[in-house]
Amino acid sequence: MTQVAAPRHHVHVCDHPLTRGQARRLSRRFAVAGVQIEPGRLQEIAAGAATVGDEHIDVAFAMVAVGYVDERHHAKLTRIRRRMGRWLLVGAMIVLSLSLLISLAMAMLTLMQPTFTGV
Secondary structure: OOOOOOOOOOOOOOOOOHHHHHHHHHHHHHHOOOOOOOHHHHHHOOOOOEOOOHEEEEEEEHHHHHHHHHHHHHHHHHHHHHHHHHHHHHHHHHHHHHHHHHHHHHHHHHHHHHOOOOO
């Protein structure tokens, strides 16, 4: 019986070769998505090595999952920034209102102060 080799696929991971640190980080991020690929193998794939078996499916899935996680994180940060901006505006308006009230009270007290002319 002849054994048929699995087809080889090329997967586009990034536009440039990965450094060791980048490959480690990407491997950790892939692990969050449930895909266990060694950093060395990721470097090989990024350099253009062919993937064997279901490895191309795992890498493609992990890339989509990592992109989804990044988008969710970015959306969460955007919501937090907007919320903080609104609260900063409310706080500034409160401080401005209080300072206006204080200055009006001082003006009223100054106008109500009796003036004594020398007798």
